[in-house]
Amino acid sequence: MSAKDTISRLLRCRAVLEKLKLLGMVKVYSDNLAAAVGVSAALVRKDFSIFGLTGHRRGGYRIDDLLSQLNRILGRDQPLKVLIVGCGKIGTALMNYRGFGTQGVRIIAGFDVDPEKINPNAVPPVYPMDDFERVMNAEQIRVAILATPENTAAHVAERMIMAGIRGILNFAPIPLKGGPSCLVQNIDIALELENLYYFVRLGEATEERRGK
Amino acid sequence: MSAKDTISRLLRCRAVLEKLKLLGMVKVYSDNLAAAVGVSAALVRKDFSIFGLTGHRRGGYRIDDLLSQLNRILGRDQPLKVLIVGCGKIGTALMNYRGFGTQGVRIIAGFDVDPEKINPNAVPPVYPMDDFERVMNAEQIRVAILATPENTAAHVAERMIMAGIRGILNFAPIPLKGGPSCLVQNIDIALELENLYYFVRLGEATEERRGK
């Protein structure tokens, strides 16, 4: 899906632009952005043109302008509020993840069925799973991270979807399918490792062949 | 990159096949696999044909045969040994991740610069970063997970690559680029959430329009 890839690239452009701005830079060329994001300059301009992001012929792009246009498109007005379901190791790690603060992601609460994990006074608080629907509605949240063990993941996801969650980032070690009312993005860590390993071995195989 | 996608699909097919085998099933059709993996049957057969995986006209595929052929291609002979660099919240969570055991991924050790994190008696053990090269060579490891904070990630990655690591799965909240000797797969959690959120909002927008 290219729409997805286009948005990914725009998000990465935004991250780069924010860093450039902090460094005090004022303008940037498609060439610079492309190098920073790791794609071709033509593709950066193409992505921009899809959303009507414009610069100045000969003069590149004003970083401020580009950022405010990107923020309008990508929605950076309010922070992205997220719930975490499953407060085991991974869930807990994500509760206080450093990478979120800078990116405008805010973890509002965690949920678990294990009474020992509950702690409404922590920041973010951890509530019993029974409170999920209530908190979700009270805070108007539509995106959640799923981080339960494999055996409960599908069941829990169903409950979240029933409650009205529209997007799930799934860290459970089993891929889930979305549905008409809910998008699912699976993060399959074991699969990523095995995929990486395949190409590592492939590279070694071709190296050996060359070496001969 | 399709090669990457093809391998991902084959890995997912393998995972499905292993479950079917546990259930006592003997044969499977491209149709079944496709539904389980969430792609078209034609694509499953296409992926198979790229690697010469064959079944029986009219008779589908024998699960045992397919599994052993897939294992040959994807390399399931020995477990995939992995090191983790950075034993903060995320790194520690991955140290004992349940999803790895079943998939043949084995975390051999973790590393950190913080003396308080060191524990050579834990399973897996956590060593000082100074021991990285030694352990990597002793265990013949080529793939590692990077889970340090943003500010040290690039520097640490460089050290890992110098040491001879060939593949890095990067959980640090800053995308890294690979190089000729090392592949990098970035897991950018904030970006995944923002991407998901974009399409959630997009869906809501079109729903509203329909509602009118």
Add this chain to the structure above:
DNA sequence: TAGATTGTTAATCGATTAACAATC
């Protein structure tokens, strides 16, 4: 002006799908 960069169009490339002959 001369030179450089954008914005966009057309060309290319590659992945997926459709379709069907082969065949069990």
Add this chain to the structure above:
DNA sequence: TAGATTGTTAATCGATTAACAATC
């Protein structure tokens, strides 16, 4: 045999790139 499924080819689809006129 009749029917169903594979393996593969050709068609389609879509994303990326190349190229260049517009223009600052």
